[in-house]
Structure formats: C-alpha cells, structure tokens
Amino acid sequence: MISLAGRDLLHSWGKFVFTGVGLGLLIGVTLSMAGIYRGMVDDAKVLLDNSGADLWVVQQDTLGPYAESSSLYDDTWRSILGMSGVARAANVTYLTTQIRQGEHDVRAMVVGVEPGRVGEPGQPGYLAAGRQITRGHYEAVADIASKFKLGDDVQIRRSHYTVVGLTRRMVSSSGDPMVFIPLKDAQEAQFLKDNDAIAQQRRRTAENPAFNRPGTPGLLNAVIASQSANPFVNAVLVQIEPGRAPEEVAEPIRRWKRLQVYTRAQMEGILVGKLIATSAKQIGMFLVILAVVSAAIVAFIIYTLTMGKIREIAVLKLIGTRNRTIAGMIMQQAVGLGVIGFVVGKIAATFWAPIFPKYVLLEPGDAARGFAAVVVICMLASVLAIRAALKVDPAEAIGG
Amino acid sequence: MADMHEKGIRIEGLRKRYGAGDTAVDALKGVDMQVAPGEVVGLVGPSGSGKTTLLKCLGAVIEPTAGQMILGEQVIYEDKWKITDLRALRRDKIGFVFQAPYLIPFLDVTDNVALLPMLAGRPNAEARKRALELLDALDVAHRAKAMPSQLSGGEQQRVAIARALVNHPPVILADEPTAPLDSERALAVIRILNRMAQQYHTAIIVVTHDEKIIPTFKRIYHIRDGKTHEEAGEGRTFE
Numbered sequence: 001m002i003s004l005a006g007r008d009l010l011h012s013w014g015k016f017v018f019t020g021v022g023l024g025l026l027i028g029v030t031l032s033m034a035g036i037y038r039g040m041v042d043d044a045k046v047l048l049d050n051s052g053a054d055l056w057v058v059q060q061d062t063l064g065p066y067a068e069s070s071s072l073y074d075d076t077w078r079s080i081l082g083m084s085g086v087a088r089a090a091n092v093t094y095l096t097t098q099i100r101q102g103e104h105d106v107r108a109m110v111v112g113v114e115p116g117r118v119g120e121p122g123q124p125g126y127l128a129a130g131r132q133i134t135r136g137h138y139e140a141v142a143d144i145a146s147k148f149k150l151g152d153d154v155q156i157r158r159s160h161y162t163v164v165g166l167t168r169r170m171v172s173s174s175g176d177p178m179v180f181i182p183l184k185d186a187q188e189a190q191f192l193k194d195n196d197a198i199a200q201q202r203r204r205t206a207e208n209p210a211f212n213r214p215g216t217p218g219l220l221n222a223v224i225a226s227q228s229a230n231p232f233v234n235a236v237l238v239q240i241e242p243g244r245a246p247e248e249v250a251e252p253i254r255r256w257k258r259l260q261v262y263t264r265a266q267m268e269g270i271l272v273g274k275l276i277a278t279s280a281k282q283i284g285m286f287l288v289i290l291a292v293v294s295a296a297i298v299a300f301i302i303y304t305l306t307m308g309k310i311r312e313i314a315v316l317k318l319i320g321t322r323n324r325t326i327a328g329m330i331m332q333q334a335v336g337l338g339v340i341g342f343v344v345g346k347i348a349a350t351f352w353a354p355i356f357p358k359y360v361l362l363e364p365g366d367a368a369r370g371f372a373a374v375v376v377i378c379m380l381a382s383v384l385a386i387r388a389a390l391k392v393d394p395a396e397a398i399g400g
Numbered sequence: 401m402a403d404m405h406e407k408g409i410r411i412e413g414l415r416k417r418y419g420a421g422d423t424a425v426d427a428l429k430g431v432d433m434q435v436a437p438g439e440v441v442g443l444v445g446p447s448g449s450g451k452t453t454l455l456k457c458l459g460a461v462i463e464p465t466a467g468q469m470i471l472g473e474q475v476i477y478e479d480k481w482k483i484t485d486l487r488a489l490r491r492d493k494i495g496f497v498f499q500a501p502y503l504i505p506f507l508d509v510t511d512n513v514a515l516l517p518m519l520a521g522r523p524n525a526e527a528r529k530r531a532l533e534l535l536d537a538l539d540v541a542h543r544a545k546a547m548p549s550q551l552s553g554g555e556q557q558r559v560a561i562a563r564a565l566v567n568h569p570p571v572i573l574a575d576e577p578t579a580p581l582d583s584e585r586a587l588a589v590i591r592i593l594n595r596m597a598q599q600y601h602t603a604i605i606v607v608t609h610d611e612k613i614i615p616t617f618k619r620i621y622h623i624r625d626g627k628t629h630e631e632a633g634e635g636r637t638f639e
Contacts, residue, residue, distance in 0.1 A: 001518050002511060004504075011506035011547070315502045318461060319563075320491020320519055394490075395461040397498060398452060398575050 004325070005332030019301050020337055023294065024344020027374060030290040031349040032356070034366045037283045039359035044173040044271035048264060053121040053237035054246050056262045057089075057253060064260075065094050065235040066173055066267075067275045072259070074187070077236045079257065085249035087241045090114060091233040092122040093186040096172065099146070099179060100155040106146050108179045109172035110156055112186020112233070115139070121237035124180050130165035136182050141165035143177035156181065157189045173271050175358035183233070191230040201227060291377060294341075299381035302334045306385035310392055318394035327386045331379055338378035342371050407472040408603035409458070409571045410434040414467035416453050416626075427453040428464065429626035435603035437570065440594050442614055442633060443607045445623035451607050452575070454623065458605065459494055459573050460486045472570055491520055495564030495572035495602070497593075499579045501556035503548035503563075509535065510544045513562045520567060527566075534562040537599070538592060554585040558592060565596055572597075574606040583612050590616045591637070 009016050047066070056065065057072070057080060064070025074091050081089040093112035098105040113122050115133045124132070124141050130150045133139045140161040142148040152163040161181055170178040181189075193201070202224055206212050211223045238261075240249045250261040262270065272280075306313070313326060346367060353360040416428040427450045435441050445451050456462040458469070460476070460483075469477040471493055476483050483489050490496075503512045513531035518524060535541040538558045543551055551559065557577060564572050574593065578586035590606075590613050597604045608614065618635035621628045 002507075002515070002524065004506075007511070008506040311502060312504055315496075315498070316504070317487075318459070318490060318496055319516055320487050322487065322519075325519070393461070395456050395459075397496070397502060398456055398459060398461065398573075 001325075003332070004329040005336060008329070009333060009336050015305075016333075016337060016340060020340025021344050023297060023301075023337065023341035025348055026290065026294050026297065027341050027345025027370070028348035028352070029345075030287060030294065031345055031362060031367065031370055032353060032360060033283050033287055033290065034370065035349065035353055035360035035362045036356070036358070037280055038361035038363055038366065039175065040173070040276045040279060041272055042361045043171050043175045043359055044276060045268065046169055046171060047173050048267055048271070050125055050170050051092075051122055051237055052119075052125060052239065054240045054264060055238035055250050055253070056267050057236040057238060057257075058234070058260045058262070060258060060260050062260060063270050063274065065092070067270050070234050070260075071232045072234070072236060074183075074231050074233045076233075076257070076259070080236055080238060080253060083249070083253055083256075085240050085244040086238055086253075088120055088239040090117065090120040090122050090237050091183055091235075092237050093183065093190055093234045094172075095186065095190050096174075096176060097156065097189075101148060101152055106148070107176050108142075108146055109176050110186060110189065111178050111180045112183040112190075113180055115182045121239050124165070124167040124170055124178075126167065127165045128168045130163070132165055133180060133182055134164075137185055138162065139164045139182065141167055141180040143167055143170045143179070145171065145177035146179060148179075154179070156185075157192050159185060159189065161185075171359070173275055187230040187233065191232075198228070291373065294374075295377045295381045298334055298337060298341075298378050299384050301337065302330060302378075302382050303385040303388065305333065306330055306389050310389075311397065313389050313392045314394055314396040317392060318397045323390050326389050330386050330389055331382045334378040334382035334385070335375055338374040342374045345370075407470070407570075408434065408436040408439065409472075409605075410470045411458070412468045412470075414454070414457060414469065415465045416450075416457055416462070417465045427626055428457065428467075430467070431623070431626070431628045433605075433621055433628060433630075435571070435605055437601040437603050438598050439619070440590070440597050440604040440606060440617065442617035442620040443605055443623060443628075444609070444614060444620060449623045450626045451623055454628075455573055455575055455605075455607055458571070459496065460489050488520075491516060492567055493569050493571070495567070495569040497557070497560050497564045497572060497574040497577045499576040501548070501553075501560040503556060503559060505548055507548075508544070509540065509546050509548070509551070509559050512548065512559060513566050516563060516567050531562065531566055534565055535559070537596070538562050553580055554588065557581065557585075557589055561589070561592060561596065565600060565602065568600055568602075570601075570603060572602055572604045574604060576608055576610070577606065578608065578610050578613055586610060586613050587616070 058064035058070035059072055062068045062070045077089040077091050080086055095110045097110055099108045115136055118132050128144060133141055138161050140163050142163050144166050148163045150163055154161050205223055206220060212220045246263040250263055253259060253261045316326060349362055353362055411433045414428055414431040418425045418427055431454060443451055457464045464477060466479055510528055510531050514527035517527035517530055535544055540555050540558045543555055548556060578589050593604050615634040615636045617633035620633045621630050
C-alpha cells in the first residue's frame with residue numbers, strides 16, 4: 001500500500017514546507033527557552049566548578065554566599081585551615097555591580113581573591129590571555145564575556161583597575177561575567193561609603209561623648225579607624241584532603257566554628273532549587289504556553305488542509321478506503337508537518353543561540369524530548385481533523 | 401465473482417423514505433430494475449425524481465427502506481442489508497464514475513487507478529500492472545505518470561472509468577459522467593463504457609440529463625416521482 005500522506009506531502013511540498021517553517025520558528029523559540037533554562041543551570045554549576053571548592057563556609061543561618069548575603073571575619077579562614085581534613089582555605093567576596101569602561105558599563109560579578117595564590121579555591125582557574133593578579137591593589141582578571149581587553153582601564157566603584165588577564169566561562173549564577181580583583185580592594189568596594197557619608201559619620205562619632213572622652217585621646221581615632229575598615233568576607237572556600245568525605249569535614253566546622261557549611265551537592269541544591277527556581281518556573285510556564293500555541297497552530301493547519309480535501313475523502317471512503325487509512329493519512333501529515341517544523345526549529349535555535357546575551361545550552365536530550373513532544377502534540381492536534389474526516393459521508397461524492 | 405458477472409444487478413420494489421411521520425418523504429416508491437452483464441442502461445429523469453437516491457442505494461451508501469437488491473446470485477439487500485462489510489462491497493463489487501472525475505490530486509494516473517486493488521490488499525506491483533492494462537485499453541497509458549491536473553477533461557474521465565473497472569466489479573454506477581464534456585468527448589466516453597461493459601461483462605447504469613447521449617442507450621429507465629418505467633432506446637452508436 002502506498003503512503004497517501006507521503007504522496008500528498010510530496011505533491012503539496014511548498015505548502016507543507018512554508019507552513020513547517022512558520023511552525024519551526026515557534027519550535028525554535030521553544031527549544032531556545034529550554035536552552036536558556038539549561039544555560040542558567042549550567043552557569044550555576046560552572047560557578048561552583050570554577051570556584052574549585054569542596055565546601056562553602058558562610059555565616060550561620062544563611063544560604064550564602066550566592067543566594068543570600070553572608071559575612072564572616074576575614075581571619076576565620078586561618079582557624080578553618082587548622083581543622084581536620086581541610087587542605088586549603090581561602091577568603092572570597094562577591095559583589096554584583098556595574099563596571100565602567102570608558103563610556104560603557106558592564107554588569108559583572110566582582111570577586112575578591114587573595115593575590116598571588118594561584119590554585120587556591122576561588123581563584124580564576126585558567127587564563128585565556130595575560131597573567132594572574134600579582135599586586136595587592138588595582139589589578140583585575142576579567143572573563144572574556146565582559147568584552148574587556150588586556151590593558152583596559154576599568155572602574156569599580158571609585159577605584160580604577162587595569163585588566164592584566166582574561167579568563168573564560170567564569171560567570172555568576174545569573175550568567176554575568178566575573179571580574180577578579182585583589183581581596184582588600186573588593187572588601188573596600190563592598191562597604192565603601194561616599195565622602196559625604198564618611199565625613200558625616202566621623203562628625204557624629206566625634207560628637208558622641210562616649211567615643212570622644214577628654215581623658216582618652218586615642219579612643220576616637222580607634223573608633224573611626226574601625227568604622228572605616230572592613231574586616232569581613234562573604235565566604236571561606238575550602239578544599240578538602242583527598243580521600244575525605246565532604247560531610248565528614250564539614251560537620252566539625254559547623255559544630256566547633258559555629259558557622260554554616262555547605263557541600264557541593266547542597267550548594268547546587270541552593271542555586272538550582274532556590275536561586276533560579278522562580279526563573280525556571282517562569283520558563284516552564286512559557287514552555288507550556290508555547291506547546292499549547294504550537295498544538296493549536298498544528299490543529300488549525302491540519303484541520304484547514306483536511307477541510308480542503310473533503311471531496312477527495314468522500315471519494316476515498318466511497319471506493320472502500322478504511323477509516324483508519326484516512327485517519328492514518330491525516331495523522332501522518334500532522335506528524336510530517338511537525339518533523340519539518342522540528343528540523344527548522346532545531347536549525348534556527350542552533351544558529352541564534354550564540355547571539356543571546358546569556359548562555360543558551362541546547363542539550364541533545366532536550367532536543368530528543370522536544371522531538372517526542374512535537375510528535376505527540378501533532379498527533380493530538382490531528383484528532384480534530386480526523387474527527388471531521390471520519391464524519392464525511394461517502395454519499396457526498398455522489399450527486400451535485 | 402463469476403456468478404455476479406453472469407447475472408448483473410436486479411432490484412425489485414426498492415423503496416426509500418426520508419424522515420418519519422408527517423414530514424416523511426418517499427424518494428423511491430418501489431423501483432424495479434435489471435441490468436445484465438455487458439449492458440449499459442440509461443437512468444434519466446428530472447431533478448428531484450429520485451435518481452441520486454437510487455444511485456446512493458445501489459452504491460450501498462444509504463440504506464433503502466424496503467425492497468430487494470441482488471448482485472449476481474447474492475442478495476445484498478432484502479428489507480435490510482444482508483452484507484455486513486458495505487465498505488468492502490463498494491470496493492470490490494461496485495465501480496463508481498462521478499460527474500467530475502474526482503481523481504486523487506496527489507496520486508499520479510497509475511496510482512489513482514491502482515489504489516483500489518491496493519486497498520483490497522493486492523501487492524503494489526500487481527495493482528499497477530492491472531491499472532496499466534486498463535489505461536492501455538482506454539488509450540491513456542501514455543499519461544500513466546502524469547498527475548490529474550495535467551490531464552484534459554476527457555483524459556481525466558477515462559482514468560476515472562479505469563479506476564471504476566480496475567477491480568472488475570459486476571456493476572458500475574456512473575453519475576452524469578459526461579456532464580462536463582462537449583458532445584464529441586461525451587459520446588467517446590459512452591463508447592468507452594459500452595466497450596468496457598462488453599469486454600469485462602460489467603453491468604453499467606448511467607444516470608444522465610445529457611440529451612446528446614440518451615439516444616446511445618438500448619434500454620432506458622425513466623424515473624419520475626420515485627418510480628421507474630422502462631423503455632427501449634435507440635441504441636445509436638454515433639461512430
């Protein structure tokens with residue numbers, strides 16, 4: 001038996017291809033939406049991978065340092081380094097801000113790390129160009145997604161930095177490029193007040209008799225100095241000794257240091273399950289709407305195509321064609337349209353994904369699931385047209 | 401099949417009522433008709449006389465209300481259908497030629513004709529071989545690979561006749577097959593139907609309004625107000 005659907009498709013290929021291209025662009029948007037979600041998850045995992053940490057030590061009762069703010073004294077790392085199973089520990093600060101470069105500014109995550117400690121957790125793992133930060137102040141290593149170049153002068157808050165190195169795929173959980181600067185500069189940038197605020201704070205402190213006692217002249221200076229300095233970091237990143245279980249190392253830190261410690265799995269759960277959960281739901285909702293719209297479009301197209309063939313269907317039924325052959329023809333055409341649409345959509349998504357400002361990760365598994373969904377949607381969408389075709393009276397072929 | 405071809409088709413007292421109660425309409429009021437194998441008879445009558453209803457009953461697409469239909473030796477209707485698979489009956493035992501050819505636009509000429517035996521489960525090669533033989537007999541074999549839209553009206557109607565004949569049905573129902581054709585082509589179609597009826601021992605009933613082909617029938621059934629009466633035709637050949 002010949003394929004009636006295939007012959008009709010070949011005969012009216014222009015109509016099917018043009019319709020398929022339209023549908024394909026919609027499917028391309030759907031695949032891209034899935035890719036945006038995957039990109040967000042991947043960005044979150046890359047953030048954790050690139051930190052080089054096995055444990056994240058943060059302020060108690062917080063989900064820091066990425067999902068909530070966290071504050072630890074910057075000498076905490078020394079005592080953690082002395083704990084059993086800890087191989088390396090390093091301070092780190094995170095600050096998402098606009099970085100100016102000339103007339104432009106870029107949204108980036110500024111990461112404060114100890115200069116000259118390559119290989120420690122939190123440091124940029126590898127460089128695409130230039131060198132690591134070696135000076136204690138005003139040098140930066142930037143992810144290439146920031147579009148900064150070696151030697152560029154960039155401004156973070158009030159200070160200027162020279163880009164000395166470029167790294168790749170170092171992004172925040174929301175896809176913003178990372179810019180690494182020396183830890184002291186980052187601490188200052190995080191808590192930096194404007195000059196007017198500083199002058200006002202000093203005046204208020206000086207006017208407070210508790211801090212400005214005639215008998216203790218050094219007290220006021222000591223208080224002002226403590227107000228101007230920032231002894232806090234957001235987290236201590238820990239690498240554990242080979243062969244040690246993360247939880248086995250984490251538990252004593254929680255108990256004895258009175259700090260919150262997250263393992264890699266827990267941190268991934270926070271990032272994926274909490275930080276990007278709302279975005280994921282948003283995208284999921286959009287995917288459902290796109291699927292419904294696609295189904296409606298396929299149903300409308302197939303219904304219209306079928307209605308245009310009522311007389312032929314009546315003749316087919318009159319000459320003895322089984323209902324299931326006619327239903328099969330319509331369903332195969334719907335699936336054929338879906339396949340054309342999927343191919344167009346996959347190609348379109350592949351081409352336009354790199355143009356997106358944030359990372360779009362098109363996974364083969366999503367494409368396979370998308371293909372299966374397209375086939376199922378097209379089959380369901382053809383039901384309306386099949387019902388109409390099966391209602392056609394073969395007697396319509398006889399008479400005027 | 402042989403029996404059916406030997407006896408043709410016979411209907412007796414066929415009635416068809418649409419609706420019920422006060423609004424009931426009797427479209428057929430006891431139609432009698434017999435067409436022998438190899439015979440082409442005309443069925444003529446004014447609009448609303450019941451021609452199309454009779455054709456639909458004969459084509460097993462609507463159920464009569466009463467009467468009897470016998471195809472060959474087999475009673476296919478006697479106050480109710482005696483055959484369960486009417487679809488197979490239409491496919492294997494009845495050929496249809498319509499006012500317009502209604503060829504399937506996405507199949508070429510060969511496959512339009514071969515579709516029926518394919519639907520009946522014949523292998524594609526065998527179905528196409530049979531189709532090509534018929535197309536050859538109807539002088540359209542040279543258009544075997546053409547699509548319906550590439551054929552003239554006369555060629556399309558010959559392909560439609562080939563499709564009606566391809567399963568060698570004992571009866572062919574032709575519903576105004578010459579309506580869209582000019583005189584010359586209309587007469588050519590009737591000649592073809594006569595030739596095919598003789599060649600394949602098929603009983604052919606031609607429903608027509610067409611004054612130019614009515615003189616070609618040897619027997620004519622006139623239908624008026626749901627009843628038929630038979631009269632001899634001129635049987636002219638117009639060679």
